[in-house]
Amino acid sequence: MVDQSEVEKAGIPTVTASSDQFEGLARNTVKSIGLPDMAFVIVPHPMGMISLQEIRAKADEAFPKIVQLATQWKPAGSAVQSAAPLYPAERIKFKGTYVALNKMFYDRGWSIGLPIIPPTPEAVMAMLKGTTHNPAEVVWSVPPRMGQLTVELVAAYGVMAGCKPEHMPLLLAVVKALSSPDYDWRGSTTTTAPTNPIIIINGPILDELGIGYSTGVEGGEMPVNVAVGYFINLVGDVIGGSVPPEIDKSTQGSRGDLVAVVVGENEKLNPWKQSYAVEYGFRPTDNVVTAFSAYMGNNNTDHTSVKSRDLLNTFAAGIAGASSGITSCLTQMDKGYAVTNRVKFVFVFFGPEHADTIFNEFKTKKAVSEYLVKKAALPFWMYAPDLCKPPKEFGSYDENTLIPRFTGPEQIRIVVTGGPGKQSQIWPTFTTVTKPVSVLIEK
């Protein structure tokens, strides 16, 4: 709809055939971008992966309405949205039990169903002491609802999620990363895919704030990690409006849509010594947040391989098969999103023991990535139709030819995290993400 709206703004009338399951999202989107009267023809879902006969029947049914909307139709006209002061946020008086308070928040769409800590003015003021930013500053128009996230509301959501004033710089850096066009928050939170916000934290801030990076890093009992992960989804669902089923279309949802995945890198046990942030241009003393949207991850539980290559081969299997069905072959990091360039990077979260085994032979992370780029391949027949179209330079191939998913080492990103045990994870990026976003955390 964003694309059609650009065409309308260019002075050209448009008609959009929309799947009925996406009508709510479509109308919400056009309202948020100031074109509430755009013309829609609603077509029964789905429009893809059905027989040609069914597609034609749907097109036949839509045809008269398309013609009508293209030629005769005049919308009734919508009211102009009125401006309202952003700061300070409205105050609501409440009297009752905490159970009733939580119910009120959920019923009003102010929470996602988990208990919250009430954002009282006193608690929010205390949170704001953690930053020098002006509370009235707008740091993000959160898609798709385009709610205005002020610094005051960052503090409010921080309170609700259980964050502390000293977490404010981290929260503001997280917001900055998620709001980058490269992350594609709108696409990630309105897709049918099970996306998870992934946050990686580097730097001295890990120990300063007690951010988890060892055993159980993605689980509970990590108060800071969990609070930040909860904060992210409160922002996304409440102020961003990404609520199922109307707006958040995720077919099955994901756990990261409840509490986002927030990990610290285990810099102390990283055998390559170079942290992810340093690898990508930051100083060891910098505190850095890296964010990307990911499909569901999978894990590597290789307890058998003793040699580095044997272990990396099992990782290659996991990388090749990650987010199956949506992946293209021979993807390139510097090329934009296209049908033949989907899911163009993965992150590998090596547990320290796996990292140590790999380090025995592969002394740099780049060497690891280069090996995996060659090995992470699928036979042609395993790629979904139209997603794998090797160029002429690749040479001849048949359905059994192994064709790599990636072409460059920068597409396989490495982070060491977690505690003892032979466990690692593979997180493939959501298909429209341009690149991971790394942001310096302000002091």
Add this chain to the structure above:
Amino acid sequence: MRKHHITFLSTALIVACFLIVSAFGVSQDTYAASKVQLTVLDPRGELFSTPAMPINTRLKTLEGKKIGILNNTKPGADYFLPYLMQVLKESYSTIEFKEWKISYNEYPNKANDLKALAAWSDAVIGLLGD
């Protein structure tokens, strides 16, 4: 049963009833004591204030018009749109089509592609959904 046994049992029953009623009363008091009175912020945030823009005037007819087709590259688009064009052509023999395949987050040419689509077309048909 001897009289003093009956008296004892009656007294025990009365005491038991009293204790039960008292316990219920204490629960109510505890429940009442957990009520709070406080002020909270509405966290929803005001909506981005965009003036509502009227959409463009519709064409009087499709005959002789140039219709841009915005293919969002989702599954089904490559079947739905060609058939739609075929059906439209059967009704409007002088209609002309040109298709642009533009993925949602295509980079870096998307803005230019959309401009080209708008520049060529008298009207545009697009798709939304999977």
